[in-house]
Amino acid sequence: MAAIDDVYLHVIADGVVQAFEEIRQSATETVATGDETEVTALLEARLNRMIEEDQVWRQLVASVVRGKESLSFDGAHLEKRPDLSIHLTSRTRRFPLIAEAKIIDAARGEQLYCRQGLQRFLNGEYAWGGREALMIAYVRDGSTIETRLTPYLALPAQATNYAVESAPTSLGLGLYDASRTGHRRSFLYTHTPPPANDPGGIALWHLWVDASAAAAT
Template sequence: MSRTPSMLQDHLSELIRGQELPLPALDHLHVEVILELLQNAYTGIKADYHAAVSSGEEKHLNSLMVDRLNHLVGENSLASLLVRSVSRGTETKNYDATRFEMRPDIQISLTSRQHLFPLIVECKLIHIAKGKTVDLYCRDGLARFTTGDYAWTNQEALMLAYVRDGVSTTSHLSPFLEAATRRSPPEYAVVSLPQKCAVSLPDAARSEHGRYFKYVHGGQGGKLPGDIAVWHLWVS
């Protein structure tokens, strides 16, 4: 049985019940605490599971990351003030409910929000020699945030890259997105190119991107969601 427009409206209305979208932006310092948590989780699994980090599939790394993140949240009093729990592959829907059963790589449930509106982390391997390029990182990762597949209720999202050949946001991501702005039409709706953030971390940057879909539910129908800030953490 196909879903009618009315059914789609029902799903969206129930999801965003009582919420004004987009949700308020997270404090930058809070996001940086979460980036540090991700970095610490990766550093830990790299020390304990070197083979998985050096040659394992993305899904195996994501699973290890989620388990380690939940342990760290339980052990870190500051992190526990911000993060309720971390999950992997929890089913969600896109901005107009035409795509069901979407599964972001990692979802971070925050203490400041209902668990229905997690912070989304999309993960990608970067291994140029194996064809895991920055083009795939953007086309199959970053674009999910600009088109309204993921994080459409939020004003921020995270990208996590597992880097295997020494490249960085400065050497590869920034030039790629700069070139994307010169294409016709421009790609990835770049509002601002990646800028270094979380200076204590080896490779973290923040970019901003436009979003031109419109909310389609209730009193917010026709409203644009505004730009989204994407925080990129590249670990190696």
């Protein structure tokens, strides 16, 4: 797929964070203490309501689906379920913009975020037909991309493990913690001959939102 223009990705990032802020105010306890599935279900519902309420969002987003079944790049895995599939109005529904969410707290940190989140975009489980995807962190312990993700991906072993081509670069959004990283992908398409079988790299937009109880007060 052709890359999504950064202008549109910024609008989507803003919309996701706006929706999260609203559910944090309306469902403080769930956001601060619930599991990842509960928080993401609230986020999905709010993002879909925005289609009815926000004209700009409606022009860009057709629907948002949580846990939608999808195929891996080679069809070997039939029931991959990314956390959110954001179907865009100008893009085929076969290839939505994928968002994977993880909780960051005292027990769950950047290792899990990368191993069970980021990695899925590199091995062809998720977003194998696209050039970009979102990683969302529900942060409950004050962590930031600068203090946790950036130094972790700078470690030589992790830079290799996660095929880092570009380190976290601030998106300059100002109102929330957001960065972009670039990664090589470790698979080749099986349905097309070389050189078209190389998916190229992927840009991951990292949105780290404050899910602590204190943030809603």
